[in-house]
Amino acid sequence: MAAIDWLIVLLYLLLTLGLGLYLSGKASEGLEAFFVSGRSLPWWLSGTSMAATTFSIDTPLYIAGVVASRGVSGNWEWWSFGIAHVVMIYIFARMWRRSGVVTDAQLTEIRYGGSMAAILRAVKAFLFAVPINCIGIGYAMLAMVKVIDALELWQSLGIEPGENLKLWSVVGVSLFVLFYAGISGLWGVVATDFFQFFLGLFGAIAVAAIAVSHVGGIYELIPLVQEQTDTDILAFLPLNTETASLSLSTFGAYLLIQWWAFRRSDGGGEFIQRLLASKNEAEAEKAAWFFNILHYVVRTWPWILVALVALVVYPNLEDRELGYPKLMLDFLPPAMLGLVVASLLAAFMSTVSTSINWGASYLTNDLYLRFFRPESTQSELVLVGRMSSIMVTVLGAIAAFYAQDVATVFRLVIAIGTGPGLVLILRWFWWRINAAAELASMVGGFVVGLTTSVVPILTIQDFGLRLLVTAGISGICWIAAMLLTAPESDQTLDEFYRLVRPGGPGWRRQRSRTGLKPAQSLPQDLLKVSAAILLLFGAMFAVGGFLLLNQGVGWMSLIVAVAGAMMLRYVSKLRVAPMARPGLEDEL
Numbered sequence: 001m002a003a004i005d006w007l008i009v010l011l012y013l014l015l016t017l018g019l020g021l022y023l024s025g026k027a028s029e030g031l032e033a034f035f036v037s038g039r040s041l042p043w044w045l046s047g048t049s050m051a052a053t054t055f056s057i058d059t060p061l062y063i064a065g066v067v068a069s070r071g072v073s074g075n076w077e078w079w080s081f082g083i084a085h086v087v088m089i090y091i092f093a094r095m096w097r098r099s100g101v102v103t104d105a106q107l108t109e110i111r112y113g114g115s116m117a118a119i120l121r122a123v124k125a126f127l128f129a130v131p132i133n134c135i136g137i138g139y140a141m142l143a144m145v146k147v148i149d150a151l152e153l154w155q156s157l158g159i160e161p162g163e164n165l166k167l168w169s170v171v172g173v174s175l176f177v178l179f180y181a182g183i184s185g186l187w188g189v190v191a192t193d194f195f196q197f198f199l200g201l202f203g204a205i206a207v208a209a210i211a212v213s214h215v216g217g218i219y220e221l222i223p224l225v226q227e228q229t230d231t232d233i234l235a236f237l238p239l240n241t242e243t244a245s246l247s248l249s250t251f252g253a254y255l256l257i258q259w260w261a262f263r264r265s266d267g268g269g270e271f272i273q274r275l276l277a278s279k280n281e282a283e284a285e286k287a288a289w290f291f292n293i294l295h296y297v298v299r300t301w302p303w304i305l306v307a308l309v310a311l312v313v314y315p316n317l318e319d320r321e322l323g324y325p326k327l328m329l330d331f332l333p334p335a336m337l338g339l340v341v342a343s344l345l346a347a348f349m350s351t352v353s354t355s356i357n358w359g360a361s362y363l364t365n366d367l368y369l370r371f372f373r374p375e376s377t378q379s380e381l382v383l384v385g386r387m388s389s390i391m392v393t394v395l396g397a398i399a400a401f402y403a404q405d406v407a408t409v410f411r412l413v414i415a416i417g418t419g420p421g422l423v424l425i426l427r428w429f430w431w432r433i434n435a436a437a438e439l440a441s442m443v444g445g446f447v448v449g450l451t452t453s454v455v456p457i458l459t460i461q462d463f464g465l466r467l468l469v470t471a472g473i474s475g476i477c478w479i480a481a482m483l484l485t486a487p488e489s490d491q492t493l494d495e496f497y498r499l500v501r502p503g504g505p506g507w508r509r510q511r512s513r514t515g516l517k518p519a520q521s522l523p524q525d526l527l528k529v530s531a532a533i534l535l536l537f538g539a540m541f542a543v544g545g546f547l548l549l550n551q552g553v554g555w556m557s558l559i560v561a562v563a564g565a566m567m568l569r570y571v572s573k574l575r576v577a578p579m580a581r582p583g584l585e586d587e588l
Helices: 003-022 031-039 043-054 058-070 073-078 081-099 107-109 114-149 162-213 216-225 248-261 269-277 279-298 301-313 319-332 336-372 380-403 404-418 421-426 433-453 463-484 492-501 508-514 522-547 550-573
Strands: none
Touching: 003 162, 003 336, 003 550, 031 043, 031 162, 031 269, 031 336, 031 380, 043 058, 043 162, 043 269, 043 279, 043 336, 058 073, 058 301, 058 319, 058 336, 073 081, 073 248, 073 404, 073 522, 081 248, 081 269, 081 279, 081 492, 107 114, 107 336, 107 492, 114 319, 114 380, 114 404, 114 433, 162 269, 162 301, 162 319, 162 336, 162 380, 216 301, 248 421, 248 463, 269 279, 269 336, 269 433, 301 319, 301 522, 319 336, 319 522, 319 550, 336 380, 336 404, 404 433, 404 463, 421 433, 421 463, 433 463, 492 508, 522 550
16 A cells, blocks of 8 residues: 555545534434434435445455355355345335334334234344344454455554454444444435445446456456366356356255345345335335345446456465455555555445444334333434444444454354244235244244354254255244234234235235225236346346356346346336225235
């Protein structure tokens, strides 16, 4: 890092701080202003913020390790969530916005009633705010430490750091993030996310372009990559079991289990926060679409290109996750290096700021306000939100001291979050799901996922089998809990239906009692989901196919994308409004 590089990084930090200070007044207006921006976010800002949240400094490192160990098809570990994210667009985005809650944990006491609902809300808020959220912050900090080490940032200042100094420097950056996130709330988070996302995207594209150019261009890169291994490292689907880099069992678990069994099956906490903060239902749906395009179609391939170049340039690199920062250090000129380091810092800060605000929202809204001080004033809640932000940051830093490997921690996050997904989907469409079922699914999945990941004698090495076992045992737990406990009261179910008005056959009695038609046509929305999945994955693989010189895959994927777009356009024009004609609710 030359002096110009450090200057660019410093200017970026000052710009971020200034924006946070400028928006601090908006956050002080009250609970909703601090955690959901007064429900006034436009779709483009909300959608970009969602994409920025999923783009942390750990992401390019994680993908470099995945491609090296499991090939391009190994990315199905996160690509599979695209199915759930498309479902979020057409099935859940509008319902979440109609619910009017501040956090997804708050919905539990609207959907369910009695003491069990209160217990579920408290447990859910604690699990999401502390262990799950802080583990995520911890592995983002770990990735930052790896980048600091690989780029020799301290050495460029003439300092030879020990491991503790590297980690404390990351904690220092996190405290900086805490400052602007704590004073400006979600407004500051999403506003800085907007700039951080596009700076991060610029950095990823710049590294990819320079790295590919170094090896002679894409036409030279592809044969060199294929020479590195006997496996079909460039395959998008591991269909050839003899040369596949990813096992068929693990791929099957990604495609058939992970996306619906994971705790984000109906949106996911940070995404739900952005949907709740959108101006209205239509804006929430647009935001969800914009996120999917940015996250899967736009951002996937620069990371994968860099990972492939790293395989060729550093064939004997022991820690494959360091391929990305090493390429930056070896091939980026001064000033450009500063911009790309700033882009990685932006990616880190966008994720950590979201995690801080999101975790604090549970501690403030679902624990403090609900159970300790229901009579709290708005100014008091803002103060508690800021104090909670400090606590979440400190716990995340503690987690970082114990994390060792980005990909391993990422899989741990998936494992401990697997189990409750199906219940989270069904609770919107079937009256019989009760609080006991959701609590059993969440706790059961967390315990099984944790023990099969970290307890030596119980650890399941095959990740696909681990997901299957976790989802299976969790399913047994919640089905038993549901059948052994009473359903929710008619009053609770009727009030939930009046508020959200979901479609489907699971609410016939509530529709009959309330006299209200559903606000969605579930069959039509499911057709939209099918078409949108074809469009999204077709577009993503078309870009990848042409980029990696696989013309057959490129053209076939493009045809799939066009067919999906035409189908989506046709289905969207159908006039199948549920309230349009009598008796339609029975057909649904």
